[in-house]
Amino acid sequence: MKSSRIVLVSRPVGMPEPENFRIETVELPEPDTGQALLETLYLSLDPYMRGRMSDAPSYAPPVQLGQPMVGATVSRVLESHDTAVQSGDIVLSYGGWQTHSVEPVRYLRRLDPAAAPVSTALGVLGMPGFTAYSGLLTIGRPQPGETVVVAAATGPVGSAVGQIAKIKGAKAIGIAGGPRKVALLRDHFGFDAALDHRAPDFADQLAAATPDGIDVYFENVGGAVFDAVFPRLNSFARIPVCGLIADYNATGLPAGPDRLGLLMSAVLRKSLTVRGFIQSEFAGEQMPAFLEQMSQWIARDQVHYLEDVVEGFDGAIEAFRGLLVGANLGKLVVHVAD
């Protein structure tokens, strides 16, 4: 069986460029006992992948040069050498940026195509949805009447954060880039207020939308949004940090003054909690409850989701570049095969 795959050939400096990657075709090995041959149906594209392209110290090792980019996939089992899955099953896999792969069956999770569109296992019912759920509820702990702010709010993490915050009785303020996304925040996702971070008076708009200050800032972007949020934080505010997409392409530190001490001083004066996390830390304990709860919320129309489906495996690189500048509208997936 042949597989097309996208391999990393050099480490991007700043924005990833097409020449950092190569599309190649390889012959896959025969699946061994305990393995399955998979055909990728959907490939997930997520901001964390920018980190895997870099060899800076991180919570996960970088992709080696010459190896395919990593990533979650929804795949069809073509051939199984294990009783746990059968040919024809649809599974959540970690197949990477390739059209076919051979994977250990113990890492696969069978999906029920009747329960939900299978691509949602990469979004609202997958890692991004769980990131929102675990980070917001475990670290953010929104209380009724509190104010929760999240940016990249039409994305799969931000949109889930806002909607779960509402379910918990908090006020949800969503931030996104451009009028189309801002309209979606209000109309599709039901945020209490929706702000455009590109507006020249964005900081003033945020202040007006948060008259009681900010109790939870779910941090997934960093940069200018954080700067506007920072002075609005209330005493005992919680800041779960799951991403800093605005900084991922940075090639050096910005000019001064140095605000590190200013941040620490606010942490002290306001008894702030700043807590970085990766969803995998909570998956063992909370994933079953999440899957059940989130499925219910979707069924009851309490949580909406939005997918941005790119057609064709070859579009993955351009789509990923777009993701880093917010060109996508909702959870970005590549539709690789039917």
Next chain:
Amino acid sequence: MKSSRIVLVSRPVGMPEPENFRIETVELPEPDTGQALLETLYLSLDPYMRGRMSDAPSYAPPVQLGQPMVGATVSRVLESHDTAVQSGDIVLSYGGWQTHSVEPVRYLRRLDPAAAPVSTALGVLGMPGFTAYSGLLTIGRPQPGETVVVAAATGPVGSAVGQIAKIKGAKAIGIAGGPRKVALLRDHFGFDAALDHRAPDFADQLAAATPDGIDVYFENVGGAVFDAVFPRLNSFARIPVCGLIADYNATGLPAGPDRLGLLMSAVLRKSLTVRGFIQSEFAGEQMPAFLEQMSQWIARDQVHYLEDVVEGFDGAIEAFRGLLVGANLGKLVVHVAD
């Protein structure tokens, strides 16, 4: 009854100067029902008082100009108009920088002079000791074999942090300024390693003393110590933040580059917890257990303490100025009367 008191007459810019204060004598009012007339025996001097001299936003309101500086005291009851305390009792009070005061009895706590020297109610058995206990155990949560780092480590907070960390089975690294303090860390307080932050190769020494990285950094100083600690933090490290004395006299932000994003990036990559706190947040729940536990540890010789006693009320201003540059050796108290 006349009282000498030290009032704040102007807000310091940078280091507090003698002209920011005035020593004056006032006639105290007669104590009313529910009040007591107190004579100050010991006045506590603590870094947080620098914050009260400033009107920058904080967790507590500033001292008003013309009013006496706030502060905890150990006092003798001269006259009581409440059955809860009697003339002659020794009490923990919040009498401020004055030789005598009239206080509501409900805010006083009776001390047992037979149980421990009464001045310890301002140090190891008081607010500083409880700051160490609650912050380390609730936020830092040191595990056996982990590495705990604390600066200002001969002070009442830092020395308690190190010794409690040892009791919990962690390795304790203490940082202080100058060879005399460093020797005390090892010989008097039993730290596993003691470092002088004034050494030119301090960062290298810290790296050598923390071969397994740092799991808990109890932050009470900020500045250059934090800079050296920062790259040594392990994944899932916890940073309770109770003070930033190195920055208290700062009059502006330091020059760039801006490292705010660098800190947030480390929070994300290493799943760090940075949590500011004031001990009062935990006092209701944990104070009784702390008093019992800490008294036991002292009785069993598992916790040592060190007091720097300044003789005479008039020395308070100079002693406080010295505190901000580390001139004291142990918990700083002013001995006001026998």
